[in-house]
Amino acid sequence: MLIVESSADEEPDRLEAFLRHYLDLNRDLPAILDAVDIDPFMHHSIETFWGMRILNQEVWECLASFILSQNNNVPRIKGIIRTLATRFGEEITLEDSVDYAFPTPQALADAGVETLYDCRLGYRAPYLWTVSSEIAAGVFDLEALKRLPYPEAKRELMRFKGIGEKVADCICLFSLGHVQALPIDVWVKRIIEQLYLKRQGSIREIRQFAEDYFGEYLGYAQQYLFHYARTVGLEDLLTTES
DNA sequence: CACCAGGTAGATC
């Protein structure tokens, strides 16, 4: 959930600039889609979801959320995030409704690892606590991370215990604007195997194929196929031959 | 009661 704070006397330019970045409107989407519209599967996915963009989400929230996502299901991920926000997030009041912001790194660091276990994070508790603490203490600098090119950003993220290749790529694609990143989860693996490889393949093979095949806008290509497979169905794509 | 869920770390061959 995104909340944009703004007051009447604040320059509207700043809000517009923020939204343009958040919605990824600064990127030339038609050019990107044209570049990855290279086969019937992509063509059909693009036609169906024309206009879909990959949001540039807030880095810290994205990073923390994807640490929690590993080997976990979506409803429970949402539940845990809700719990963390309610317990450690700043209260936000809008007219007569109350909600809570995603907790700051400092708030989670202060909470302590034992308290995070209480929030049912399981073995992910120390992962999240360590990252929170390093960011809160200024040991790990998110602003510096934003300036890094894709390979370096990914490598820096993967230094943390609890951030592997998939989570690092999620952070790179969904919050750092690196559209060449490819998070390979079970779905992406299944999609590439069934549509293109026509056989099972290792993570390394999947990545190699996808990089060679889709090129620099790999992340966008992935997003269209992924969204199609998860909302319409992968079987549906398999039967599109033109 | 097994098996799974938007993976990862650590050990081993």
Add this chain to the structure above:
DNA sequence: GATCTACATGGT
């Protein structure tokens, strides 16, 4: 490198 397994928790 490629492969195997434990890992917390809650749902089917």
